[in-house]
Amino acid sequence: MEITVNHVSKTIKGASILEDVDLSWTGGKIYGLQGPNGSGKTMLMRLIAGLIRPTSGEVLIDGRELGRDMDFPPSVGLLIENPGFLPNHTGFRNLMLLAEIKKRITDADVRKALGDVGLAPNDPRKYRKYSLGMKQRLGVAAAIMERPELIVLDEPTNALDDKGVERICALIRRERDRGALVVLTCHDAAILDRLSDEVYTVSEGHVERRAAG
Amino acid sequence: MKSLKTELWKATHNPMFYAALAIGCLIALVNVFENKMTADQLRPLILSEDHVGSRSPWGFSLFFLWLPVNTVSYGTTLYCVVWPILAAMPYGWSYLRERKSGLYLQTSVRTGRMENFVAKYVAVFVSGGIAVAVPILLNLLASAMICPYVLPNIMRYVQIGDGYFLSELYFTAPWAYALIWCGVVFLMGGAAAGLCFLVGAGARLRVMTMLVPFAILMVLDGIYSVVYERGFHALELSPLRLVLAVPNAPNPEWVVLATIVLMALTGFAGGYWQVVRHELV
Numbered sequence: 001m002e003i004t005v006n007h008v009s010k011t012i013k014g015a016s017i018l019e020d021v022d023l024s025w026t027g028g029k030i031y032g033l034q035g036p037n038g039s040g041k042t043m044l045m046r047l048i049a050g051l052i053r054p055t056s057g058e059v060l061i062d063g064r065e066l067g068r069d070m071d072f073p074p075s076v077g078l079l080i081e082n083p084g085f086l087p088n089h090t091g092f093r094n095l096m097l098l099a100e101i102k103k104r105i106t107d108a109d110v111r112k113a114l115g116d117v118g119l120a121p122n123d124p125r126k127y128r129k130y131s132l133g134m135k136q137r138l139g140v141a142a143a144i145m146e147r148p149e150l151i152v153l154d155e156p157t158n159a160l161d162d163k164g165v166e167r168i169c170a171l172i173r174r175e176r177d178r179g180a181l182v183v184l185t186c187h188d189a190a191i192l193d194r195l196s197d198e199v200y201t202v203s204e205g206h207v208e209r210r211a212a213g
Numbered sequence: 214m215k216s217l218k219t220e221l222w223k224a225t226h227n228p229m230f231y232a233a234l235a236i237g238c239l240i241a242l243v244n245v246f247e248n249k250m251t252a253d254q255l256r257p258l259i260l261s262e263d264h265v266g267s268r269s270p271w272g273f274s275l276f277f278l279w280l281p282v283n284t285v286s287y288g289t290t291l292y293c294v295v296w297p298i299l300a301a302m303p304y305g306w307s308y309l310r311e312r313k314s315g316l317y318l319q320t321s322v323r324t325g326r327m328e329n330f331v332a333k334y335v336a337v338f339v340s341g342g343i344a345v346a347v348p349i350l351l352n353l354l355a356s357a358m359i360c361p362y363v364l365p366n367i368m369r370y371v372q373i374g375d376g377y378f379l380s381e382l383y384f385t386a387p388w389a390y391a392l393i394w395c396g397v398v399f400l401m402g403g404a405a406a407g408l409c410f411l412v413g414a415g416a417r418l419r420v421m422t423m424l425v426p427f428a429i430l431m432v433l434d435g436i437y438s439v440v441y442e443r444g445f446h447a448l449e450l451s452p453l454r455l456v457l458a459v460p461n462a463p464n465p466e467w468v469v470l471a472t473i474v475l476m477a478l479t480g481f482a483g484g485y486w487q488v489v490r491h492e493l494v
Contacts, residue, residue: 051322085314
């Protein structure tokens with residue numbers, strides 16, 4: 001997969017969020033976005049995922065323009081801000097409801113994804129009873145379970161303990177090695193540096209690449 | 214359509230759906246109790262009636278006591294007011310909640326904006342229709358255990374007359390009429406539930422979304438009542454009252470069907486604008 005961002009700007013209610021952003025990303029790499037709150041990291045992720053459209057410029061996925069040639073990237077897994085699920089269903093049932101839409105994976109794949117993030121597939125608890133960390137793990141599982149070509153993860157290690165962070169980092173590397181293009185943000189600069197192949201600094205709407213640590 | 218099955222499952226497997234059904238059935242039960250009392254009072258007359266064929270000579274029949282036709286029933290009055298809320302309860306609020314929780318993003322990226330919206334609209338329509346129509350159907354069946362299901366007597370019962378929805382069928386094949394009316398109520402409920410989409414994700418609480426169809430239909434009812442009283446038209450145009458087979462004024466087939474289509478189109482167009490055209494910020 002190749003993502004090309006050409007002269008993209010985004011303005012919301014008169015406020016410039018992103019200005020003339022140019023990027024060219026390819027599969028099999030982890031791209032980290034770093035920057036202060038409100039700098040435009042999440043907005044850039046939303047643009048790449050097709051959730052919003054640029055005010056000017058274009059986002060191309062394998063040469064096809066998002067918003068014109070397609071609504072969303074053809075194969076994308078998302079975790080943006082809060083993971084959202086049905087409160088009265090178990091984690092497994094929630095993932096199955098999503099998996100049944102595309103029918104690309106079986107319930108065994110869903111169970112494996114749950115295990116990969118450290119959740120018990122047969123846990124009888126409803127989602128509303130989950131701790132913050134468990135909700136976050138379920139969100140990561142939803143993003144990766146269908147083995148998408150593009151994975152967009154906004155703060156995937158939020159609310160996780162050290163062991164959980166290591167598990168999620170290993171998972172993200174595994175997805176990268178599989179060939180997925182991973183875009184992620186993380187408030188912990190050390191984790192972001194350690195995990196990313198390329199780190200980009202987002203500041204006041206401008207995006208610049210810096211060398212990974 | 215990939216997500217339709219999932220949306221339909223969610224729409225019919227949630228506590229609000231069950232609550233709407235339960236409330237609707239309780240209201241329908243009020244009418245059944247009223248019918249029971251009427252039947253008990255009139256039992257000697259019913260038993261002594263000299264039936265001419267299957268027609269009740271003086272007019273006592275299931276088909277003028279069941280809920281959509283019985284205009285003097287408390288159950289009918291209550292139902293006529295709350296049905297838009299019942300229609301919106303099962304799933305009308307789902308777009309708002311799923312947008313706020315982030316779940317809508319997950320389903321949208323898997324299906325595409327338009328397909329996801331259509332699936333959600335159909336699920337809202339079907340669940341709203343079921344919540345409104347099932348109590349009416351159960352009321353018919355429960356009342357049938359109490360009241361004689363003989364043909365209504367046109368000489369005695371004149372609330373449904375010329376110009377009313379399928380009036381000829383009502384007096385000749387009332388069971389068919391009753392089942393068709395259940396279908397009409399299903400469509401009315403579904404179309405009213407779709408009006409929830411007009412709010413989009415702008416409301417703060419789901420209860421606000423659930424009250425939108427009710428508020429719209431109440432306002433329309435007020436406007437149409439004023440217009441009707443001033444004699445500008447002689448038909449029942451208020452969608453709120455059109456859920457009854459015997460509204461204040463004649464309800465010809467084209468008025469009923471046009472109302473359903475207009476409500477459905479309004480909900481769908483409003484939803485399309487809110488859901489498909491807007492960004493998933």
